[in-house]
Structures are given as structure tokens and as C-alpha cells.
Amino acid sequence: MTTLGTATAAPGEFSTGRLPVGEARDGSEVALPVAVLNGARDGKTLYLQAVSDGDELNGVGVLQRLIPRLDPADLAGQILVVGIVNLHAFHVAEHRNPIDDTKMNRAYPGDPNGTSSERIAAATFEAAQRADVVLDLHQGSTSRMINETRVRCGPRHRLHDDCLELARVFDAGYVLDQKGPDGQLARAAPDEGIPTIDPELGGAVGWDEESISIGVQGVENVLVHYGFLDGETSHGEQTRASGFEQYGAPAGGLVSFRKDLADEVSRGDPLFDVTDPFGAVKSTVTADSDGIFWRTRRLPQVATGEYVCSVGTDVDTV
Incomplete structure (x- = not known):
């Protein structure tokens, strides 16, 4: 049995639920939408999250199209998904969490007794620590930007080559290989031994179908390469900027x-x-x-x- 928040799935099953992260100003529970795909066969664990920044919607567009295409009966291992991380910002279509004016992807690994953003970061980081591979789906906010993947742990990090390989497998065509700011999930998770990238799926007001399609294909590439799904995949030469x-x-x-x-x-x-x-x-x-x-x-x-x-x-x- 695999559980994330209130989502619970037996082998070969799919389940959705909510991950509690605190209370709103009216005292009602705040809980993030989550999903679990528990494969029929043993295997690795992938953690997927989207909308760490409330106006970056291409990631949830990827999940909206990808998840219905995945059959747990064909899956080895398990996929843990947080569909909307920065829920407060998502509700008001803003980049930062309006409760504490924080950019969520600067709050990892979080604090279960801290600010709103730190509590959300702690809850999602706990889920990410269960994984063998982590994808943190982003976009260039509402700017115009190429589709890329970001390796944020730094070239001297012990997991740098593993993160770079993950970026190459995702195959967005461009890689930014540069140590990121403190508090990013793609900085914190490699410190725990988990290869992590943050694909930056273009930039859009709302979402962009071309970037979403690249994201769907990228996640599918990862699923095949790391043994979650049967099949073959190949990735081409990519342009890297450091x-x-x-x-x-x-x-x-x-x-x-x-x-x-x-x-x-x-x-x-x-x-x-x-x-x-x-x-x-x-x-x-x-x-x-x-x-x-x-x-x-x-x-x-x-x-x-x-x-x-x-x-x-x-x-x-x-």
C-alpha cells in the first residue's frame, strides 16, 4: 500500500487525495491536491510536483495530460504527485505565497512549525525524500523563455553527474547547469542523495501547449529510462549553459x-x-x-x- 496524504493505493491502483499543510485565515484546513500511482510491479519511486510558484501553470498542464495516460497495471514502482504546491498563490494567480510573501522555491527543506511556505515545503520535502528521482516542474513565470531543464546542485556536488543525466534524459533541448539559490528543492534534495532537476517549461500567461507537450514527453522519457515503464528512449545532444x-x-x-x-x-x-x-x-x-x-x-x-x-x-x- 502506498500513501501520500489521504491518497492510498494498493499495487496496480491509482488514488487522489489531499495533503494537509495548515489552516487558512478562516480556520479551514489547507490541503494540497495529491495523487499516487502504485505500480503492479516493484520498482523505484518518482516524486513529481508542480506550481511551486503560483503563476507557473505549465507544470500542472503536464500532470493534467500525463496522469490519465498512465496505467498503474503497466507501471513498475510508484509515482507520488503533488499537483499544486503553492496553493495560496495559485488561488490568486500570483508568483509568491501571499500569506507570507515568500517564493516557495526558496523555502526548502522547510520547517513543519514555521511559516506557511516553510510548512508546505516541509510537507512536500518529506514526500520527495521517499523518492529515487525528483522532478520539480516550473516555467519562466510569465516571461518568454526557452524550454530548458535546470541542474541546481552545482558542478562540485557529489550528485551533479546524476542530476545532469536526469536533465539529459528529460531532453528539453537546453540545460542551465548552474548552482541555484539556497532553498530550492533541486538544491535540497540532492543533498539527501536524490537526483533532482527543475524543468523550466517555457514561459506563459496561463499555459502553453508546446511547452506542456515537451514536459509530458520529458516525464515519459524519465519513466522509461529509470525503469518505471517498459520501452526504449533516446535523447539528443543538448545545449548547456553554465x-x-x-x-x-x-x-x-x-x-x-x-x-x-x-x-x-x-x-x-x-x-x-x-x-x-x-x-x-x-x-x-x-x-x-x-x-x-x-x-x-x-x-x-x-x-x-x-x-x-x-x-x-x-x-x-x-
């Missing part, structure tokens, strides 16, 4: 990009112009380094110093 440069606006106005997502960038190439409302160029920003045009803001209007775009640097293939 640096990440961000560019802000030197003047206020409207942004016009000179590069498209995934374009190769050479040092000195124009990245974007800032114009006035009548099209006159006020400033042109050029690349400091060679790399890949990785991410941009979605809306054109900017104030001085406001974020505009990012370039992945120190690029090779894996």
Missing part, C-alpha cells in the same frame, strides 16, 4: 528586441533597443558575452533599470 547574464533597461521607454529566443549571441551583438513612443531609439544594449538568447520580459514598456532579458553563457553541448 552562466546566466541578465540585462536591464538603461532608459525608460519601449523595448524592441534584436534577437529571438534560442538565437546564438556573440559579444557585442545588439540585443535590444529602447525607443520613445514615436520610435526614436534612446539606447541600444549589446551582449557582454557569447551565448544563447535565453529569456525576455513579455511586455514592451520598461522603466530605467527594469529587467529586459537574459543570455545563457559558457555554452557547450552535453
Whole structure:
């Protein structure tokens, strides 16, 4: 029997339920939607979660399409799923948990007696620690971004190669291989010996079908490669960046990009112009380094110093 919160499944069964994480302001229980797929055969455990950030919905789009396609009778091992991690933020379509103004993916491994976000992190981290492999499904918030996977444990970590292999198997085409901030699940779980990545499935307002399809295929690749499902899978050569440069606006106005997502960038190439409302160029920003045009803001209007775009640097293939 496999249990996660109130979801309980015998071998060969599927179950949904709720994982309690505290109480709301009216005293009602707050509980995250969870699912368990318990395979008919023994095997490994995969932990899947989505919506750690409340406006990053492509991950739950992946679960919505993937889970109905999985038959526990065909499965070896078990899959533990938390469908919506940052439930408070999801309800109000915001990035951060509005109860404590915290970015959830900075709260791991959490604290069962701490803030709202720390309690959610502790409950989901406890589930993640039961796994052999962890996928934390993200997107680039509402920015425009390429589809990528992120290896966040750092190149000197004992599990770095295992996490990089997991990223290659997921096969989103691009890998950001850079040590992440403290408090990320993809930092905390490798410290417990569990290979973990956070696929960043593009960026969208709402969700994006192309990125969701890449995510569904990525999870299926993982399920086959790690023996949860029978079959064969192969992954192609992927572009890896181990640096990440961000560019802000030197003047206020409207942004016009000179590069498209995934374009190769050479040092000195124009990245974007800032114009006035009548099209006159006020400033042109050029690349400091060679790399890949990785991410941009979605809306054109900017104030001085406001974020505009990012370039992945120190690029090779894996």
C-alpha cells in the first residue's frame, strides 16, 4: 500500500487525495491536491510536483495530460504527485505565497512549525525524500523563455553527474547547469542523495501547449529510462549553459528586441533597443558575452533599470 496524504493505493491502483499543510485565515484546513500511482510491479519511486510558484501553470498542464495516460497495471514502482504546491498563490494567480510573501522555491527543506511556505515545503520535502528521482516542474513565470531543464546542485556536488543525466534524459533541448539559490528543492534534495532537476517549461500567461507537450514527453522519457515503464528512449545532444547574464533597461521607454529566443549571441551583438513612443531609439544594449538568447520580459514598456532579458553563457553541448 502506498500513501501520500489521504491518497492510498494498493499495487496496480491509482488514488487522489489531499495533503494537509495548515489552516487558512478562516480556520479551514489547507490541503494540497495529491495523487499516487502504485505500480503492479516493484520498482523505484518518482516524486513529481508542480506550481511551486503560483503563476507557473505549465507544470500542472503536464500532470493534467500525463496522469490519465498512465496505467498503474503497466507501471513498475510508484509515482507520488503533488499537483499544486503553492496553493495560496495559485488561488490568486500570483508568483509568491501571499500569506507570507515568500517564493516557495526558496523555502526548502522547510520547517513543519514555521511559516506557511516553510510548512508546505516541509510537507512536500518529506514526500520527495521517499523518492529515487525528483522532478520539480516550473516555467519562466510569465516571461518568454526557452524550454530548458535546470541542474541546481552545482558542478562540485557529489550528485551533479546524476542530476545532469536526469536533465539529459528529460531532453528539453537546453540545460542551465548552474548552482541555484539556497532553498530550492533541486538544491535540497540532492543533498539527501536524490537526483533532482527543475524543468523550466517555457514561459506563459496561463499555459502553453508546446511547452506542456515537451514536459509530458520529458516525464515519459524519465519513466522509461529509470525503469518505471517498459520501452526504449533516446535523447539528443543538448545545449548547456553554465552562466546566466541578465540585462536591464538603461532608459525608460519601449523595448524592441534584436534577437529571438534560442538565437546564438556573440559579444557585442545588439540585443535590444529602447525607443520613445514615436520610435526614436534612446539606447541600444549589446551582449557582454557569447551565448544563447535565453529569456525576455513579455511586455514592451520598461522603466530605467527594469529587467529586459537574459543570455545563457559558457555554452557547450552535453
